[in-house]
Amino acid sequence: MNILVTGGAGFIGSHTVVALSEAGFTPIIVDNFSNSEISVLTGLEKILGKKVRCHTIDCNDAAALREVMLSEKIDGVIHFAAFKAVGESMGAPLAYYRNNLGSLVTLLEVMLETSVNHLIFSSSCTVYGETETLPVTEATAVKPAASVYGNTKRVGEEILYDVAKAHPLKIIALRYFNPIGAHPSGLIGELPLGIPSNLVPFVTQTAIGLRESLTVFGNDYPTKDGTCVRDYIHVMDLADAHVAALQHLLVTEKPSLYDVFNVGTGAGNSVLELIQTFEDVSGSTLRYQIGARRPGDVTAIWGDVHKANNVLGWKARRTLREGLADAWRWQQQLGARNK
Ligand code: UD1
Numbered sequence: 257m258n259i260l261v262t263g264g265a266g267f268i269g270s271h272t273v274v275a276l277s278e279a280g281f282t283p284i285i286v287d288n289f290s291n292s293e294i295s296v297l298t299g300l301e302k303i304l305g306k307k308v309r310c311h312t313i314d315c316n317d318a319a320a321l322r323e324v325m326l327s328e329k330i331d332g333v334i335h336f337a338a339f340k341a342v343g344e345s346m347g348a349p350l351a352y353y354r355n356n357l358g359s360l361v362t363l364l365e366v367m368l369e370t371s372v373n374h375l376i377f378s379s380s381c382t383v384y385g386e387t388e389t390l391p392v393t394e395a396t397a398v399k400p401a402a403s404v405y406g407n408t409k410r411v412g413e414e415i416l417y418d419v420a421k422a423h424p425l426k427i428i429a430l431r432y433f434n435p436i437g438a439h440p441s442g443l444i445g446e447l448p449l450g451i452p453s454n455l456v457p458f459v460t461q462t463a464i465g466l467r468e469s470l471t472v473f474g475n476d477y478p479t480k481d482g483t484c485v486r487d488y489i490h491v492m493d494l495a496d497a498h499v500a501a502l503q504h505l506l507v508t509e510k511p512s513l514y515d516v517f518n519v520g521t522g523a524g525n526s527v528l529e530l531i532q533t534f535e536d537v538s539g540s541t542l543r544y545q546i547g548a549r550r551p552g553d554v555t556a557i558w559g560d561v562h563k564a565n566n567v568l569g570w571k572a573r574r575t576l577r578e579g580l581a582d583a584w585r586w587q588q589q590l591g592a593r594n595k
Contacts, residue, residue: 277304
């Protein structure tokens with residue numbers, strides 16, 4: 257089956273292309289390369305030992321999407337293409353709404369026109385906001401979003417819910433926790449533009465000497481060691497969850513469906529625990545200092561993943577150590593390239 261992977265050259269998208277291909281699907285990438293590099297394709301081709309089909313297209317371009325959908329005989333779509341920087345989204349709300357929601361509406365219209373009716377959507381645990389009940393389940397209330405980026409995920413889910421009620425579409429939204437790591441080959445991984453805002457790329461860039469030192473954003477949170485707690489999931493486990501979700505959609509007999517699943521490990525780690533594990537795995541000492549809290553950060557979040565386990569038969573298999581070892585291997589391979 258031919259699966260369109262929008263944003264397939266990005267971090268999670270590229271790893272999902274590998275997982276899809278290994279599961280016997282044919283992934284067809286669509287990417288506008290606004291936040292990814294063409295070199296990702298070389299890494300993918302080395303891993304898979306074959307050419308990867310790719311179209312340089314913006315998902316707001318309905319005509320181009322329609323053309324690919326028909327010429328590649330697409331059976332299903334995994335939609336990653338989106339902006340993802342929380343801070344940046346606050347200063348550029350319209351760019352975020354256009355890129356993340358405008359393109360979603362365009363994609364759905366094109367899917368209906370071309371009778372492609374299976375869709376997996378990238379959502380985020382950010383839809384839960386600051387929550388007292390941990391771990392969060394899919395039944396935990398969704399809160400008003402604290403950022404424009406978060407709002408594009410919350411509203412994106414609502415759009416999909418409405419559309420699946422009105423049309424014969426089968427849709428799953430996956431609520432990702434914090435993806436880390438890289439393919440164990442070190443051939444593909446995360447490629448942040450400029451200074452990373454996410455923790456793990458900042459850690460590996462500091463260790464390789466690209467950054468002076470890491471600032472831990474606050475150690476006065478009500479957690480075990482005062483630093484924030486997150487559910488760090490290996491990107492290859494996350495990639496496998498997309499394959500499991502797609503297989504679930506393909507066998508469902510219902511004419512339309514909308515469902516959401518948490519995709520995490522089911523456990524949380526603090527920032528300091530992550531740093532200690534990284535030091536252990538890499539055999540290096542990380543330069544870091546404690547700084548002020550970062551506005552908008554939630555204290556702690558990790559997911560209950562029983563639903564994905566029971567319904568999709570999926571579960572995270574890789575550890576935090578493996579995630580950090582793979583991220584470190586990838587960074588060593590990149591070296592000081594981002595300097
Ligand atoms: C955020 C979003 C998430 C989004 C993800 C990817 C929220 C609540 N979460 O996750 O939806 O998918 O970004 O863009 O909006 N930290 C430091 N120092 C650093 C960087 C981070 O201490 O230099 C800490 C943060 O305070 C946080 C943890 O590391 O506790 C993880 O941060 P980060 O990797 O940015 O992810 P989130 O903010 O959890």
